[in-house]
Amino acid sequence: MKYRIFLIIPYLTLCICLSSAQQLKTEIDSVKKPQTIWQMAKYDTRHTLKSVGHAFTKPLHWKGKDFAKLGILLGGTAALSLADEPIRDFVQNQKSDLPGVVRDFGWYFGSPQNYFMVNAGLYGFGLFTKNEKIRKTSVLIISSSITTGLIQTITKNAIGRARPNHRDDPYVFSSFANDSGFRSFPSGHTVLSITMAHSIAKQFENPWVKAGIYTVGAIPPISRLIDDAHWFTDVAFSAALSIIIVDAIDKFLFEENVYDYPIKRKMVSWNLRFSTNQIGFVGTF
Template sequence: MILGIRKLLPLIVLLFVSINSIGQEADANNGKDSLPSTWELLKYDGASAFGGMKYTYSRPLQWKKDDFITAGAIVAGTAALYIFDEETSEYFIEQDNKMPQLIKDIGWYYGSPQNNYAINGAVYLYGLLTKNEKVRKTGVLLISAASTAGLIQTITKTAIGRARPTTGEGKASFDPFRGIGAYHSFPSGHTILSFTTAYAIGKQFDNPFVKAGIYSLGMIAPVSRLWAGAHWLTDVGLSLAISVLVVDSIDNYLNEERLYGPEEKNRISWKFNVGLGRVGLTGTF
């Protein structure tokens, strides 16, 4: 079935923001002709995306004191939200009929895997075909982060088997490996995919207002899932934390381990020499 314009709106808006806005802060890329071929760049980026996934999954083995403190804070925060799961779920579900259908559509289609990967893939292909290094790297970050976080939520929600609010079984109902959607509440896949994309794109900008706008768009899916009674507040809260941790981890990996863009050309350094019977200017190339 062909999606209507309204349902395509989240893709169009985010794609426009991604390519146009990131391009504004991209380097001039004057050395484009000196870059490797498109095929070589594609292989390099594939290795980067896979490397980012391995790096993120292996990070807990290298955690230090601050990392354990962060993990403890996330666990404590999730436990605190759990206390209010029933009350917050009732409140959000009551708001569902008051929300515009357009907002609900954006939340659903933006967080759906096929649409999310379409956005991420379009950003990357634009960077690859134009050899715009900043956009290309952003595309790698988007694809790698979505794949990493997506796999985490797929395995976790099946292994935990938490009942969704709409089942009426309560927040403490768990049936691990049940294998049906009604018991795939924890964590929220829509939240993870939508906010992972928004957070990765937002990191490319220094302007706090641009960041806020992009993050706000990324929050539509999480909130809409609460309205629909598809998730508890703890599901969404932990999913947001997973998104941030995964994106930051892969972004650090790409910045530290991978080189994007042509190497800076050697600059000429000048040194003024004064000695007995001589005065000179030496240039080092």
């Protein structure tokens, strides 16, 4: 119970912050907008399902540059795996320096039951207060979480990568093994925490607020490395996947005029970089 309270209090505070931080919005046809709580719930559910469907069908319309980005992501992940063992050794040497409460937060926040409980509270607050910004944020979180969750579940079992605490070699695989020790790639905790952090950070323009949100979101991935449950490339790929999915669904909701967005739409821009001396994501705020 103490961990649930530990999780709920910051996000109830976030609800209040989001409620008071609403900005000037664009005008959208009032007939299209639901008015009652029941209408809003149906509206949000419908567009959550549409967002998930859009995310899974989008690859059917990819062009050359989209496949190139996918190749960069996969190639960059493969190249980065060369650093998995040195990074693991470094992290394990710092294990005793990380406070237990931080590791506990990382585990409990990244667990699906706690994660969806927090988002249910966030959405419930937005629904019953008829706060569109919070409803939009929650729909973005849940639709992105469903998408990334399904992708990581299928990929995790199909690839069957051994966890570092199960095998010392980062290149041991056993597809569809009936053993949780072979479900390292990608990281489910990372997928959920980065999905929520990125979805919430997009609602703010202040770079310091964004940095604080991303810092909290980074705790579960770091704690999973400390617990020796994942290799570094597991969490790196998962973070990239989450950012890509959240941005794609947010763009879809914007283009479909589902919710009000600020007149001057400012977004965090993330670009893949892969060269002889640079691998990763570069964010522009």
